[in-house]
Amino acid sequence: MTPDPDPSLASLQEWMRRRITAPGARDRRDDVEVAPSDTLDPSARLDVYAGMYFLRLREVLESDFGAVAQALGHAGFDRVVRAFLKAHPSRHYDLNAFGSRLPRFLRARSRFLSDLARVEWALTEVVHEPLAPDLDRAALAKLGPDEWEGVRFRFAPSVRLLALDFPANGYLQAVRDGKRAAIPRPSPSWLAVYRRGFLVWRMTLSRPAYRVLDALARGRTLGDALRSVVRSRDVAPAELENALFRWFRDWAGEGLFAEALPPKTRARRRAFAAVDGRTRRARAEIVRAKRFSSPAPVAAASEAVPAAATSASRTTARRRASR
Amino acid sequence: MRASAASPPRLGFGVGLRSIHFTHVLEKRPHVDFFEAVTENFLGTRGRPLEVLDRVAERWPVLLHGVSMSIGSTDPLDLDYLRRVRELALRMRSPWVSDHVCWSSTSGQHLHDLLPLPYDEPTLRHVVDRARRAQDVLGLPLAFENPSTYLAFRRSTMPEWEFVARLAEEADCGLLLDVNNVYVSAMNHGFDPERYVDAMPADRVFYFHLAGHTRLATHILDTHSDHVADPVWRLYARAQERCGGKPTLLEWDESIPTFPVLERELRRAKRAAGKGAGRLFQGRHGHARPAGK
Numbered sequence: 001m002t003p004d005p006d007p008s009l010a011s012l013q014e015w016m017r018r019r020i021t022a023p024g025a026r027d028r029r030d031d032v033e034v035a036p037s038d039t040l041d042p043s044a045r046l047d048v049y050a051g052m053y054f055l056r057l058r059e060v061l062e063s064d065f066g067a068v069a070q071a072l073g074h075a076g077f078d079r080v081v082r083a084f085l086k087a088h089p090s091r092h093y094d095l096n097a098f099g100s101r102l103p104r105f106l107r108a109r110s111r112f113l114s115d116l117a118r119v120e121w122a123l124t125e126v127v128h129e130p131l132a133p134d135l136d137r138a139a140l141a142k143l144g145p146d147e148w149e150g151v152r153f154r155f156a157p158s159v160r161l162l163a164l165d166f167p168a169n170g171y172l173q174a175v176r177d178g179k180r181a182a183i184p185r186p187s188p189s190w191l192a193v194y195r196r197g198f199l200v201w202r203m204t205l206s207r208p209a210y211r212v213l214d215a216l217a218r219g220r221t222l223g224d225a226l227r228s229v230v231r232s233r234d235v236a237p238a239e240l241e242n243a244l245f246r247w248f249r250d251w252a253g254e255g256l257f258a259e260a261l262p263p264k265t266r267a268r269r270r271a272f273a274a275v276d277g278r279t280r281r282a283r284a285e286i287v288r289a290k291r292f293s294s295p296a297p298v299a300a301a302s303e304a305v306p307a308a309a310t311s312a313s314r315t316t317a318r319r320r321a322s323r
Numbered sequence: 324m325r326a327s328a329a330s331p332p333r334l335g336f337g338v339g340l341r342s343i344h345f346t347h348v349l350e351k352r353p354h355v356d357f358f359e360a361v362t363e364n365f366l367g368t369r370g371r372p373l374e375v376l377d378r379v380a381e382r383w384p385v386l387l388h389g390v391s392m393s394i395g396s397t398d399p400l401d402l403d404y405l406r407r408v409r410e411l412a413l414r415m416r417s418p419w420v421s422d423h424v425c426w427s428s429t430s431g432q433h434l435h436d437l438l439p440l441p442y443d444e445p446t447l448r449h450v451v452d453r454a455r456r457a458q459d460v461l462g463l464p465l466a467f468e469n470p471s472t473y474l475a476f477r478r479s480t481m482p483e484w485e486f487v488a489r490l491a492e493e494a495d496c497g498l499l500l501d502v503n504n505v506y507v508s509a510m511n512h513g514f515d516p517e518r519y520v521d522a523m524p525a526d527r528v529f530y531f532h533l534a535g536h537t538r539l540a541t542h543i544l545d546t547h548s549d550h551v552a553d554p555v556w557r558l559y560a561r562a563q564e565r566c567g568g569k570p571t572l573l574e575w576d577e578s579i580p581t582f583p584v585l586e587r588e589l590r591r592a593k594r595a596a597g598k599g600a601g602r603l604f605q606g607r608h609g610h611a612r613p614a615g616k
Contacts, residue, residue: 006397006445006446006448006449008445009395009397009440009441009445009446009449010397010429012441012476012478013396013397013426013429013438014429014430016438017429017430017432017434020434020436021432021434032477033476033477033478034474034475034476034477035474035475035476035477037474037475037511037512037513037541037542038513039540039541039542040541040542042474044541045473045474046474048473048474048542048544049436049438049473049474052436053434053435053436056435056436057435060435089432090432090433090434090435091431091432091433092433093363093366093391093401093404093428093433094363094366094367095363095435096364096367096368097367126370127368127370127371127372128367128368128369128370128371128372129369129370130369130370131370131374157369158370195370195371198345198346198371198374198375
């Protein structure tokens, strides 16, 4: 049996947590709990930890959002970090995930900074996503003309598509090139962020290209995706026809797609059959278990159904892996 | 598995794997005996960091060193975290995993620091219990590192070395003796670092850490940002002599130099280890493979 935590130790840790996460929070308990050293009084010793708490998490955010930090300037970024730490204290051991809420947090302050943060966060995210095997183009070439409309694409996990209100990618590139960049005026832009091998890439997209990719990423068929672009009147049908070949050559060449799923292919039938088979087997187990009135196999078999059904779904320190 | 049942491999001299050196390590295959990876950097990723670590583990022994077990916390043990650590350790064939004698989270908040504990009997009981349970979940020997600390609690009733040594014995776990941390804490609290090293149970010490620190006007910070300081080298030689030749890991986390600088520092560690270094390569454990193979 797990013993209850020492209430005195719990109280000490809770006090210290509040003491080092709230700037300038010296209190009378400093002297009660902490012994002085030859050179530092108790409050100064606690302040060492308070200072490191802020600096460490600031460093984490700056490493993930370097262009945002540069746009804000040192003092401005300090203020944002302090506000962010107060609103979203870390609830997870993984520092690589700590900045995930910053783009939304910045939205209320600056739509441009929020867009810029979204781009930078996408760069971090794709680093931590696995690569997918290249699209099987030979299988794609075997598709009949009437099958193309119903094709769906499974995207590589290490791909992010962004629709932005500002040309944030241009700003980011300028910062990375060491150029002085002015905050741009609002102007919609579209971007694919993806990983090839160990390198992360950014591909600017036109509005219609983004529409096609976004529709495909949402699981719509190629026919539906193209019809949505035609309806949007972003591009004339003749131009779309010309652009399509180039787009798909580039997207497939850059590894954006992991798999093309033709309508009712053998592969899909096999996948359905496999899931169906597992379901049937699990049901058979349940029936068998019920027949023999044994509760343990019922539980095991019941758990097997959702585990099999979700097996295809994706799941995603001080010192961290950098991009 | 408990530490007393383990036979720690004699790994030699290694360095902490940092992302800035990923390409160099994979392409140049440097002459180091093993690498140590910060566990948390590889738990939440299925991407590039894990791909690199897999490739490193094909060639060198990899030890996992964590910073978030929060063994001294009064929050419940994070069993999901421990299971993920176990999974990664098995994947890397890490012969043990290590973390720190500290707390780093409470009330569900992670502070991402190695925060000091009061060294008294109730805290020791608390940490021993959690260490035993963590080790059971991990199914691997667990080694705890002495942290650098910047404050001491008035309620402490024993010196840090006694707390750490008793933790190892009573929880049946290993020790990762960070010689630089001993020195930093000794200077910050005014105790004799040699007394600390001499109090360590040698058979419990799995390996040593070495690193640089930063001396400020009022205290020393454990920054891992510089060469190992001369007094730390002397303390390290004493620790090696006392413990009979243990593997050694060099950490460098800020102002990280090029890899050859780390290799030079490792060569100095071998010289400083003296007679003990000769025993570091005998009787390799099944997990360990020769450097550069």
